[in-house]
Amino acid sequence: MRTFLLAAGFVLLFVSEILRVYLIMPFPGSQQANTIDLAYWLANNIWWLRLIALVLIAYPALHLFKQSGKQWKKIALVILLLVYAAVFYMIHYQLEADVMFYQPGNKKFAQGKANTVAPDKLVLGIVINGEAKAYPIQYIGYHHQVRDTVGGLPVMVTYCTVCRTGRVFSPLVHGKPEQFRLVGMDHFNAMFEDATTKSWWRQVSGEAITGPLKGTSLEELPSEQMILSAWQRKHPTTWVMQPDTGFTEAYAKMVNYEKGKSKGNLTRRDSLSWKDKSWVLGIVHAHTAKAYDWNELVKQQLIQDSLPGLPLVIVLEKDSASFHAWSRVVDGKHLDFMKLSGMDQLTDKQTGSVWNMDGTCVSGVLAGKQLSSVRAYQEYWHSWRSFQVGTLR
Structure with missing residues (x-):
C-alpha cells in the first residue's frame, strides 16, 4: 500500500506539472486537440x-526513513525529489511564456530623422485621434504585447509569430483598464491572461476562450501592416517605436522573420x-471570411x-510587402481598377482617374x-483556416 501511495504521489506530481505546461506550449501534438479547458x-x-501529491508521498517517505537500512530506496526517493525540483525550476523559470518573452521595459518613440528603424522594416501602424504610431514587427514579434497610449487612448499592440497575426486591441474590459500577461498558446495562437479574473484570451480575436469572462471580446482597433517607408509616406509625422536596448539579442533572432526567411519550424514560411x-x-x-493566396x-x-455587399480591390505595392484592401464603391458606383505598369498607381476603367497607394x-x-x-490581415494559412472556420479561398 505504501509503495502504491508513493508511486501515485510521484505520478500525480510529475504528470500534473508537465501536462500543465505541455498543453499550452508548442510541444509535439499539444496544439491540435481542444484541451484548453x-x-x-x-x-x-x-x-x-x-499538495495532494506531496501528502501521498509524505506517509510512505517518513515510514521509509524511520527504518534502518534500505539505503538504495532512500537514495532513489531523494533522487526523484531532486528530479522533480529540476522539472519545477525548468518549467517555471525557462518554459513559462512570460519568462521567455518580456514586454519592453523602456519604450521609446522617434519621428523623422531621429528614427533609427530602417525604412524597409515591416510595421504595424495605427492612427487614433490624428496621432499615428508604427510598431516594427521585429520588435513586437518578440514581445508579443506592447502597451501604449495613442491619441490619448490606451492600446494593446499584439503579435503572434507562430500565426503571423498582428492585432491591436483596446485593453478595457467592461469599461475598466486591464493588465494582461502572456500565458501560453492554444492551437498555436498566443494567449494572454488578465490580472483580475485570470481568464485566458486569444490573441488573434481578442476573445476570452476560458475562465470567468469566457465569450467576452476586447474591442479590436484598426491597424495596417506595411513597410515603414510606406507608412511614413501616408503619415509623415508618425511616431516609430525604437528598439529597447535590453532586448538586442532577442531582436537579432527576429531579423529574418518578417521576410519569411526564419529557419524555425514554427515561424518559417x-x-x-x-x-x-x-x-x-x-x-x-458580413460573416463571410475569405483567404487570398499571397x-x-x-x-x-x-x-x-466581391464579398457579400462588398466589391473590393486588394493591391500590393512594388516593395512586395505593403498591401492594401479597399472598397471599390465611390459615390455609390462600382469601379474596376487596374495597376499602371511599373508604377505604384491605379486607374479605374470607368473614368480613367489615377489613384495612389494611399487610396486617394x-x-x-x-x-x-x-x-x-x-480590414485585411496577412497570416499563415493554418492560422486563418483554424480561426475562420468555413473560410472561402
Whole structure:
C-alpha cells in the first residue's frame, strides 16, 4: 500500500506539472486537440494537486526513513525529489511564456530623422485621434504585447509569430483598464491572461476562450501592416517605436522573420501555396471570411473580388510587402481598377482617374476622392483556416 501511495504521489506530481505546461506550449501534438479547458483547470488547481501529491508521498517517505537500512530506496526517493525540483525550476523559470518573452521595459518613440528603424522594416501602424504610431514587427514579434497610449487612448499592440497575426486591441474590459500577461498558446495562437479574473484570451480575436469572462471580446482597433517607408509616406509625422536596448539579442533572432526567411519550424514560411506555413491575406465581411493566396497577389499585384455587399480591390505595392484592401464603391458606383505598369498607381476603367497607394484619387474626374479601407490581415494559412472556420479561398 505504501509503495502504491508513493508511486501515485510521484505520478500525480510529475504528470500534473508537465501536462500543465505541455498543453499550452508548442510541444509535439499539444496544439491540435481542444484541451484548453483541461489546461485552464490544471493551471488553476496546480497547488492543490501538488499538495495532494506531496501528502501521498509524505506517509510512505517518513515510514521509509524511520527504518534502518534500505539505503538504495532512500537514495532513489531523494533522487526523484531532486528530479522533480529540476522539472519545477525548468518549467517555471525557462518554459513559462512570460519568462521567455518580456514586454519592453523602456519604450521609446522617434519621428523623422531621429528614427533609427530602417525604412524597409515591416510595421504595424495605427492612427487614433490624428496621432499615428508604427510598431516594427521585429520588435513586437518578440514581445508579443506592447502597451501604449495613442491619441490619448490606451492600446494593446499584439503579435503572434507562430500565426503571423498582428492585432491591436483596446485593453478595457467592461469599461475598466486591464493588465494582461502572456500565458501560453492554444492551437498555436498566443494567449494572454488578465490580472483580475485570470481568464485566458486569444490573441488573434481578442476573445476570452476560458475562465470567468469566457465569450467576452476586447474591442479590436484598426491597424495596417506595411513597410515603414510606406507608412511614413501616408503619415509623415508618425511616431516609430525604437528598439529597447535590453532586448538586442532577442531582436537579432527576429531579423529574418518578417521576410519569411526564419529557419524555425514554427515561424518559417512555405514558399508553395496553401500549405500550413504559406502566407495568405484574409478578409472578413458580413460573416463571410475569405483567404487570398499571397503568391498570387505577388504575381498579379492587384486582385479584384466581391464579398457579400462588398466589391473590393486588394493591391500590393512594388516593395512586395505593403498591401492594401479597399472598397471599390465611390459615390455609390462600382469601379474596376487596374495597376499602371511599373508604377505604384491605379486607374479605374470607368473614368480613367489615377489613384495612389494611399487610396486617394490624385488626378481625373474623381480627383480628391478617397477609397474606403477594408480590414485585411496577412497570416499563415493554418492560422486563418483554424480561426475562420468555413473560410472561402
